[in-house]
Amino acid sequence: MANAPLSRRTFLHLVGAFGGSTAVYRAAVGMGLLESTHTARPDIAPLRTRDRKSVLILGAGISGLAAAYELSRKGYDVQVIEASHRAGGRNLTLRGGDLVDEAEFPQTCEFDRDPDLYFNAGPARIPGHHASLLEYCKELEIRLAPFINENRNAWVQDDAMFGGRPVRNREYIADSRGFVAELLAKTVRPDSFGAAFGNRDYQQLLEYLRQFGELDSRFKYVSSSRAGYATHDYTNPPAFKQPLNASELLRSGFIYLMSFSELDDQSAMMMEPVGGMDRIVTAFMAKVGHLVKLNSPVESIRLGAAGVDVRYRHAGNTLDAHADFCLTCIPMHLLGRIEHNFPKEYADALTAVPHGKLFKIGLQMKQRFWESEGIYGGISWTLQDIMQLWYPAHGIHRQKGVMLGAYTFSDEVAEKFARLPPAQRTALAIQQGEKIHPGYGRHVESSISIAWHRMNHMFGCPVQWSEPLQSQCFKTLQSPAGNHYLIGDQMSYHPGWQEGALHSAFRAIADIDQRVRASAA
Amino acid sequence: MANAPLSRRTFLHLVGAFGGSTAVYRAAVGMGLLESTHTARPDIAPLRTRDRKSVLILGAGISGLAAAYELSRKGYDVQVIEASHRAGGRNLTLRGGDLVDEAEFPQTCEFDRDPDLYFNAGPARIPGHHASLLEYCKELEIRLAPFINENRNAWVQDDAMFGGRPVRNREYIADSRGFVAELLAKTVRPDSFGAAFGNRDYQQLLEYLRQFGELDSRFKYVSSSRAGYATHDYTNPPAFKQPLNASELLRSGFIYLMSFSELDDQSAMMMEPVGGMDRIVTAFMAKVGHLVKLNSPVESIRLGAAGVDVRYRHAGNTLDAHADFCLTCIPMHLLGRIEHNFPKEYADALTAVPHGKLFKIGLQMKQRFWESEGIYGGISWTLQDIMQLWYPAHGIHRQKGVMLGAYTFSDEVAEKFARLPPAQRTALAIQQGEKIHPGYGRHVESSISIAWHRMNHMFGCPVQWSEPLQSQCFKTLQSPAGNHYLIGDQMSYHPGWQEGALHSAFRAIADIDQRVRASAA
Incomplete structure (x- = not known):
């Protein structure tokens, strides 16, 4: 009952052709069709009392916290030393009263205190196949809700097309697909692909193009309900929109961005913790917070025969700590x-890998004006500096909301924003947002911006592995230097994602576990 | 920081090419770029005390309830007569203890009593452009959450491909797109489209195909992270999957279903009320429940000079009611x-339009086994009778969940299920579900099925307007017969959706308002 007539016809045809036949039950057992997503969380052995082992963890980012959690509950003596005033690393959710510890431009977030008014300044979404992070969410009882990347009601805006006028994502996608499908249907011939490609394949390809582009019976793209209606009051026949100018559509650089929600880690269904991504930090801290020392920047790390010595500052004092092992998620640069006294190759590798620049801005809006445009979540795209606008899919229909007003990770543009004092960053974001939502600026009540490459104790995000660097340095840094392990998303093939951070920690603690078992044996 | 490297490169390129230029601010005012979604809710005039008007509403479906709400708060005397034991019509959420009033096979739902264990047996999703329904959700303070149609981690299964083995939606889509894009990139030539299509257009088209299919630098589809990885432990280089056999992919009838989430009313972002779709019914009933008489089947409707006379049964008695106006959302057939004494043309039209058949089944599962497969919501597709499996995106990581185990609306297949007693329906749904999730059946704890075309007071769903019937009968039925108005989703160009039902009610009450104003003047 909840399918548009056009699709129903397709379905009915299909059901007639395929589904109506007597489906023969075949035992599925042994067909090997189950492709589970696995967690890599190691099952490390509990320490026997006489095998007392100590671990220093430098950095209370997600990898550090997870390592502390895993090791401490298996009997290891764990201490976490964190330079910043807070735990979580880049897992940072900003709420009213929070400090953004950016060098030169420290800010205090002035959002209203309200469960829906927060800004995930770091990671903000979890794909369904990030099994390790999800396993922690389950174990630590962190409530999850769907996160929306794609919203066909949102806007795409490019100064190079339609005079800068934004168009609905659904119109942009449907019309460009219709146009491309029509072009291609016109072009392909039964003999286009050689003898291996028979006439039936050709017919199927045409049909694929028709479905893909919503072409008519003569393979023309006339108009499409997928693009949305020009008028539709539901009690009169709807009027379709005229397709957008095809040449302009195809020429817009924008067309390439439309593959965003095809990406492995960005395609539906995505999730987010209810109340903010830092619910994960809070949950870990509830387990290991008593082991974490904040405001403690590390001054030196010395590898020795009997473990690792760390000197750090805390409350005006210089303190020394020693442990059998040391795990570090401090950014490698x-x-x-x-x-330190790391081996030269290790030391050289640490500073060889560049780090990117990343800027975001969060805006508390007086009204959830986007909802009156039929937008209840997801992303509007623009080729202006701000790149993306995100609308919260939580707190729907409440009066206020916090939206993302810029998300940019080209070095040049991120730096352009970062150089500006916060008020000017907001002004620039508003100026550009106005092209998508006229009157945008008057809704802005409060703003908070973050330049990750200027954040104290961070100064760069994310790590930028290239293939040459990866083959040159990755193994070196992934192997322990004595009893010192480098961890964090930086030491994964998935930088910028918490899942990568977790796996790096898992690898390190599995190695420690093995060494401890070997020495105990 | 939350974007895969591949996409980041694309972005960086783009930002360099477009975003870095000095964006000139242009006033957006007057550009006409705001395309709001409008509600059609009429602002009817409050009745003056001396203009006392009465309205009988036959049927407490969404259109009837909305009409009752709008009219009663403007001073009209409203009474709602509902044949069934409950209000809401097809807006039906089933929970433990609820009766499914199906002719021949009445069932009682035996789900656990739990806020997350419910089954939306009728409408289950709300698109962001269904502005009228959303306006009521806001006004009546119905909490909304994202609803997930598309999940690339879910499965597609077709006996005609891969020996019936299910494949991940992401693999199916990415590989079929890659294959089609490669085929087409091979085929198109600069001169394929005539002189109007220049070399730059050609290059853009190639680039579009590359992005669309994730082709390599030579426009070959080698493999794609979009399809998911064969192995990826995050601390070693990931291994791509081998693409699926292209010919088998394209030959599967399934490829056509992949446009489902492109549909106007099915594309992201979709929503659902937290706790069940019938929160809408509950909220309306909180306003107008005192005006609703349940268990009251109508026996006759007589149009007269002074209004409408209705005879109905209630608690063993035959009762008469009279009103100035009558709105009916009883299914027209x-x-x-x-x-009745409707004009012949009106009466003939009522029975001229066929109604479809629709079957759904809800399954309470002991474990949310789908989550261990990386599926947290959305739909798996099959060309078996059951057509769809839906996984709840609420109550994530709780122990149990209610999933949809069949959703079929071909007359033939819906009838096949409907003819079976409930236990056999469940057995058939399980048998087919096993092909997608081996071991599926052992998770099933309780089931509830619904054949809408066998539900008492309904006997068909949805109305099946054809274009000839629409031009022949729609206007007749949309115009009042005397003071009698036919409403409901059946009287909209959007049957099967609550938005259509609301608009039909709006149209009728706006007409009544106008007539009342005219007679008062």
Whole structure:
């Protein structure tokens, strides 16, 4: 009952052709069709009392916290040393009263205190196949809700097309697909692909194009309900929109961005913790918070025969700590500048890998004006500096909401924003947002911006592995230097994602576990 | 920080090419770029006390309830007569203890009593452009959450491909797109489209195909992260999957179903009320429940000079009611069989339009087994009778969940299920579900099925307007017969959707309002 007539006809045809036949039951057992998503969380052995082992964890990012959680509950003596005033690393949710510890431009978030008014300044979404992170969410009882990347009601805006006028994502996608499908249907011939491609294949390809582009019976793209209606009051026949100018559509650089929600880690269904991504940090801290020392920047790391010695500052004092093992999720380029006695190859690798620049801005809006445009979540895209506008899919129909007003990770543009004082960043974001939502600026009540590459104790995000660097340095840094392990999303093939951070921690603690077992045996 | 490297490169390129230029601010005012979604809710005039008007509403479906709400708060005397034991019509959420009033096979739902264990047996999703329904959700303070139609981690299964083995939706889509894009990139030539299509257009088209199919630099589809990885432990280089056999992919009838989430009313972002679709019914009933008389089947409707006379049964008695106006959302084919004195053309039209058959089954599962497969919501598709499996995107990581185990609306297949007693329906649904999730059946704890075309007071769903019937009968039925108005989704160009039902009610009450104003003047 909830399918448009056009699709129903397709379905009915299909059901007649395929589904109506007597389906023979075949036992599925043994067909090997189950493709589970696995967690890599190691089952490390509990320490026997006489095998007392200590671990220092430098950095209370997600990898550090997970390592602390896993090791401490297996009997390891764990201490976490964190330079910042807070735990979580880049897992940072900003609420009213929170400090953004950016060098030069420290800010205090002035959002209203309200469960729906927060800004995930770091990671903001979890794909369904990030099994390790999801396993922690389950174990630590972190409530999850769907996160929306794609919204066909949202806007795409490009100064290069339609005079800068934004168009609905659904119109943009449906019309460009219709146009491309029509062009291609016109072009392909039964003999286009050689003898291996028979006439039946050809017919199927045409049919694929028709479905893909919503072409008519003569393979023309006339108009499409997928693009939305020009008028539709539901009690009169609807009027279709005229397709957008095809040449302009195809020429817009924008067309390439439309594959965003095809990406492995960005395609539906995505999730987010209810109340903010840092629910994960809070949950870990409820388990290991008593082991975490904040405001404690590390001054030196010395590998020795009997473990690792760490010197750090805390409350005006210089303190020393020693442990059998040390796990570090400090960003590698900062770690490289700390006093240490790492092997040369290891030390050189630490500073060889560049780090990117990333800027975001969160805006508390007086009204959820986007909802009156039929937008209840997802992303509007623009080729202006701000790149993306995100609308919260939580707190729907409440009066206020916090939206993302810029998300940019080209070095140049991120730096352009970062150089501006916060008020000017907001002004620029508003100026550009106005092209998508006229009157946008008057809804802005409060703003908070974050330049990750200027955040204290961070100064760069994310790590930018290239293939040459990866083959040159990754193995070096992934192997322990004595009893020191480098962890974090930086030491994964999935930088910028918490799942990568977790796997790096898993790898390190599995190795420690193995070494401890070997020495105990 | 939450984007895969591949896409980031694309972005960086784009930002360099477009976003870095100095964006000139242009006033957006007057550009006409705001395309709001409008509600059609009429602002009817409050009745003056001396203009006392009465309205009988036959049927407490969504259109009837909305009409009762709108009219009663403007001073009209409203009474709602509902044949069934409950209000809401097809807006039906089933929970433990609820009766499914199906002719021949009445069932009682035996789900656990739990806020997350419910089954939306009728409408289950709301698109962001269904502005009238959403306006009521806001006004009546119905909490909304995202609803997920598309999940690339879910399965597609077709006996005609891969020996019936299910494949991940992401693999199916990415590989079929890659294959089609490669085929087409091979085929198109700069001169394929005539002179109007220049070389730059050609290059853009190639680039579009590359992005669309994730082709390599030579426009070959080698493999794609979009399809998911064969192995990826995040701390070693990931291994791509081998693409699925292209010919088998394209030959599967399934490829046509992949346009489902392109549909106007099915594309992201979709929503659902938290706790069940019938929160809408409950909210309306909180306003107008005192005006609703349940268990009251109508026996006759007589149009007179002074209004409408209705005879109905209630608690063993025959009762008469009279009102100035009458709004009816009784399914038209049932209305046509009630004793009445409608004009012949109107009466003939009532029974001229066929009604479809629709079957759904809800399954309470002991474990949310789908979550261990990386599926947290959305739909798996099959060309078996059951057509769809839906996974709830609420109550994530709780122990149990209610999923949809069949959703079929071909007359033939819906009837096949409907003819079976409930236990056999469940057995058939399980048998087919096993092909997608081996071991499926052992998770089933309780089931509830619904054949809408066998539900008492309904006997068909949805109305099946054809274009000839629409031009022949729609206007007749849309115009009042005397003071009698036919409403409901059946009287909209959007049958099967609550938005259509609301608009039909709006149209009728706006007409009544106008007539009342005219007679008062």
